[in-house]
Amino acid sequence: MKKEVVIFGVKDTAELAHWYLTNDSEYTVVAFTVNRDYLEIQEFHGLPVVAFEDLTSIYPPSQYYLFAPMTGVRMNTLRQKVYEEGKKMGYQYISYVSSKATVCGNSIGENCFILEDNTLQPFTTIGNNVVMWSGNHIGHHGIIEDHVFFTSHVVLSGHCHVKQRAWFGVNATIRDYTVIGEGSLIGMGALVTKSTDDGGLYLGSPAKKQEKLAIEVY
Ligand SMILES: CC(C)(COP(=O)(O)OP(=O)(O)OC[C@H]1O[C@@H](n2cnc3c(N)ncnc32)[C@H](O)[C@@H]1OP(=O)(O)O)[C@@H](O)C(=O)NCCC(=O)NCCS
Missing domain, CATH: 2.160.10.10 (Hexapeptide repeat proteins)
Structure with missing residues (x-):
């Protein structure tokens, strides 16, 4: 059965994650999410882009998985921060x-x-x-x-x-x-x-x- 996933980000790595999940996985990408301060577009690859701060009310962790593949800048500290925030919000992450x-x-x-x-x-x-x-x-x-x-x-x-x-x-x-x-x-x-x-x-x-x-x- 297909499982539904929200991807964190709308830059290159998120776009690649969308490609890989769509073409080579059991998962269906349903939306993208970024922090509200970076919310500049409403749609990416035909899917909604929503504020990370609103994610739990729109795509609740009980029904959706989260995937946050990000670049390693600042020696992976930004990736770690987002990953840990998603965990605190109650999300289960997939791995690709x-x-x-x-x-x-x-x-x-x-x-x-x-x-x-x-x-x-x-x-x-x-x-x-x-x-x-x-x-x-x-x-x-x-x-x-x-x-x-x-x-x-x-x-x-x-x-x-x-x-x-x-x-x-x-x-x-x-x-x-x-x-x-x-x-x-x-x-x-x-x-x-x-x-x-x-x-x-x-x-x-x-x-x-x-x-x-x-x-x-x-
Ligand atoms: C280590 C690294 C981050 C340093 O970057 P930087 O601080 O921007 O370095 P610069 O390009 O300004 O180069 C500074 C000096 O270090 C040298 N240098 C840079 N990277 C080097 C490396 N990996 N090995 C040896 N010397 C290196 C440069 O030739 C330059 O020498 P010079 O002062 O004599 O001209 C970078 O070079 C590196 O290795 N990046 C990895 C690239 C990579 O894997 N990309 C894939 C991304 S998905």
Whole structure:
């Protein structure tokens, strides 16, 4: 049976979520929602756009699911805030996992957005509100905590532990048994050979910690 979902946002990521859910899921998108201050259009893709503040009265959590796939700016803190607000309002989130992703019985939390060509090897767990753009290798026996963002073609080797709100740029490579600190930013093309500090910005091959904090650049 089809299930009905409201998507948070009206920008690129929300538009992509609408496309993926419509073309590759059991869900039907019924509306979009944004905070009242950002409510500039009444309709998007032929569906109503309503204020997030009014959502529970128009699309009650008892009848509708919520999906809030957002970009990772401000080191995923905005994504985390919206996700937690929706939870407080009583919503259950869906997760989207592409039919073209390879999943090996992994435990996957809610509000995850996992696109095509991701490979999730066995015995790795994925928390809530995790984004994996296309084509990442997520190695075996790992832990991915909540609100983490993988862009594309990241190689996360086996037995890694990725803490909350970490963010990976394209083509980053992470050695096995590495711990990626909370809110760490791993720049595009970085080769991470050692565990990283919370809030650290890491660039280069081998990756070196930069003077700026991750939140200062992204
Ligand atoms: C780490 C990052 C966020 C830094 O961004 P930024 O602060 O705007 O950096 P800038 O573009 O201003 O570059 C500053 C300097 O760092 C260098 N630099 C930037 N990113 C780098 C990287 N990943 N590795 C090595 N050097 C890098 C630049 O060449 C520049 O060097 P210069 O001062 O000698 O000219 C960014 O470069 C990055 O890695 N982004 C990820 C991109 C990505 O994955 N996009 C997909 C999005 S879906």
